[in-house]
Amino acid sequence: MKSTCKKWLVCLAAGSILSASFVLGCGSGLAPNFPSENDATPAADSIGEALFLDTRFSEFFATHMTGVNDPLAAGDPVVEQVQTINGTLPGPFAGQSINCRSCHFVTEFEGVAGAGNRTYADFTTRSPIPRPLNGFDHTQRNAMQMVGSLQTHSGPTFLHFDGEFSSPEDLVEATITGRNFGWGPTEYQQAVAHIARVIREDDGSGKLAADRLNGLSYSVIFKGTDPRIPSDLRLPESQRLDVQMATDQQILDEIALCISTYMQDLLFKQDEFGRYIASPYDVFLRINHLPVQPRVGQSPAAYAQELLQALDSLSSPLWVDSTYGSFLYHNQKFQFGPQELAGLKIFLRSATHAVDGSQHAGNCAACHLPPDFTDFQFHNTGVTQEEYDAVHGSGAFLQLYVPPLSVRNQNYDQWLPVTTNHPNALEPFRRAASAEQAAYADLGLWNIYLNPDRPKPQAALKSIVCANGADCSVDQGLANTIAEFKTPTLRDLEDSAPYFHNGSALTFNDVVEFYIRSSALARQGLLRNAPAQFANMSLSEEDVAALVAFLQSLTEDYDDS
Structure with a gap:
């Protein structure tokens, strides 16, 4: 009725x-149905969603595949189940390998007790990663929800809890070539080459292409000239790319453009x-x-x-x-x-x-x-201190040695996070507190601010770290960033x-x-x-x-x- x-x-x-x-x-x-905007979705948005769901960009797929378009003989164990604070659930990508959606769910568990819809987040404290690397078998932090992260606002854009990325494109490229996809810090070129191969050799025969790309290959979709491409998937000329002629890096940039366009559309109503x-x-x-x-x-x-x-x-x-x-x-x-x-x-x-x-x-x-x-900025609410003191005793975090700028940057491997330039860095201040390692704590923004391996966000970060009368006379305000995380x-x-x-x-x-x-x-x-x-x-x-x-x-x- x-x-x-x-x-x-x-x-x-x-x-x-x-x-x-x-x-x-x-x-x-x-809920009340107020008039909402119905602008046409850009083609890059729809293509970006397919790329967000694609399970073939990981190191596991590269190592175990028989062909770009062939299913895996056995899936990556990391996606067989989904960890939640209430136990485990069957993984929606079981039999495959990790993709962006594996940590940023939406409706995969709609109506499931102890789970339910997500705002592009997961269900656990820290997400498992495909392959133990640099002492990590889980992500360093909780998966911050993605919806609203790129909401239009005054001031600069920062992504991740510690402001590591200043654009969604940078975030995408670092993620699919990095630890979360099973790639080690010395494997960047291998990662880029594999990802480019998937795009070039994809033949459009998979279920993802049938569901999202009208059964067309990435090569056809990115070139943008085939008459079979529907209007909602036809890229404007300025965004088209002949992947057979393009470099691996150009293909990676094209992927980042499309997924970032998709991310920008993840907004509350x-x-x-x-x-x-x-x-x-x-x-x-x-x-x-x-x-x-x-x-x-x-x-x-x-x-x-x-x-x-x-x-x-x-x-x-x-x-x-x-x-x-x-x-x-x-x-x-x-x-x-x-x-x-x-x-x-x-x-x-x-x-x-x-x-x-x-x-x-x-x-x-x-x-x-x-x-x-x-406010799209960073603050220390005390979460790190409470975690650290719970392990080492009340007042312990107040006594934790945190080096000044000159000591930190002269001894990168001892203090700062892993990068392709410093694959053996210990990153002690990007870890959960540990009874076995008293030096472990998560200092958030401190790891990124004035970090020479992270040049892109520095100007924007300094504009907020040293704003509103903050004292930046010592170490350009580095101490102001201890244990700060994005709001x-x-x-x-x-x-x-x-x-x-x-x-x-x-x-x-x-x-x-x-x-x-x-x-x-x-x-x-x-x-x-x-x-x-x-x-x-x-x-x-x-x-x-x-x-x-x-x-x-x-x-x-x-x-x-």
């Missing part, structure tokens, strides 16, 4: 957003004006005539304070309940009520503006700026657990409880390289339930359709 839905026209206050027509869901897994629309929080702002994004020329920080003032002045709020929609992929109510509003105010409030001068002030928006709920977005956080760079927080409650502990350490002067934002954070157990409710209100039904 067809469900009946009501259509409402909401005329929102001047200075907030334009009038918007939307359909209210009727308990059928529908927005209307035709780029305004978020899919979570209960977004609906609450709209139906209460509240500003949903900064005005032209307004900073996100100023917008956050304006939003808090508007919320404090809201005398008779309209609440979001099931008449406004329901979730298809989440076992929670589509709601934004009094508890969620209380949590939002705590989230936005700084201790300097707290109602009672001390409590119920999260100052969370100092780093998780709405509407993106990230993740909080949108649809439900679909990217476990949380933090080490996956140490399994639930929203764990996250909030951590901030209570860590900010208290900072106020006592016991948190190394404490962020300035913690000075205005004052949380207690009374705030946990409300903050958790607010974080849940940022959930949306994300999939890749």
Whole structure:
């Protein structure tokens, strides 16, 4: 039986957003259907998705294949199962070898208990890699969700928890030729040659080509002239490449261009004006005539304070309940009520503006700026210190020797991460804390900032490390970067657990409880390289339930359709 839905026209206050027509869901897994932009998907985007899914670029495939288009006799054990915090699940790529999607799932486990949809993240603290290399058999960090990573924003782009990459193209090339795909640091040229061979010799006979590329080979698709190529897969002339004539590096660059185009389209649902629309929080702002994004020329920080003032002045709020929609992929109510509003105010409030001068002030928006709920920058929240002290004792991280710039860069192999230039580097400060190795800790951005083997992001990194009056007189501010990690977005956080760079927080409650502990350490002067934002954070157990409710209100039904 067809469900009946009501259509409402909401005329929102001047200075907030334009009038918007939307359909209210009727308990059928529908959030409000605000108008969204329907631009044609670029051909590179669709091709990039196929490349993202292709399982033939790894070292395992190169070593065990009988031919580029032949199935493997036996798949890589690393993809036979998927590790989760609740156990293991059958791997969707079993019998094959690793691909990008093996750590960045979306709908592969839709409806599966203990799993479910992902925002291009996985389900575990650190992902297994195909081949032990440099003492690692797992990725160094939790797989940060990809959705929203390339959301348009002011300021530079940084990718990975430590800002290792300044463009998606660089990230793609390093990933498919590196450790995550089983390639060692001395095997870069072998990796590039193998990947180029797969592209040149692919004949379009596989299921992936049938499903994604109209049964055409990469050679045909990249050349772009064959009349069999449908319009949605036909690259513009400026992006075409004759792979039979191109160099291996040119082919790798073409792959990176396509996958990066695909990555740029991984966004949370927005209307035709780029305004978020899919979570209960977004609906609450709209139906209460509240500003949903900064005005032209307004900073996100100023917008956050304006939003808090508007919320404090809201005398008779309209609440979001099931008449406004329901979730298809989440076992929670589509709601934004009094508890969620209380949590939002705590989230936005700084201790300097707290109602009672001390409590119920999260100052969370100092780093998780709405509407993106990230500042796209780096902060030390204390996760590394808590992990290290849990192994070595309270206060141990404060005593850990971290070398100054001159010592670090003169002894690259002793202190910094592995690269093709330094394949034998020990990278002690990019590792999980270990009882056997007291020198192991993850210092995040410290590993990349002023690293001579990572020249591309340096200018942009310095612009933020030394911003806002930060003291960069000693070692150009290197000490400011100790244990700093990129701020993740909080949108649809439900679909990217476990949380933090080490996956140490399994639930929203764990996250909030951590901030209570860590900010208290900072106020006592016991948190190394404490962020300035913690000075205005004052949380207690009374705030946990409300903050958790607010974080849940940022959930949306994300999939890749």
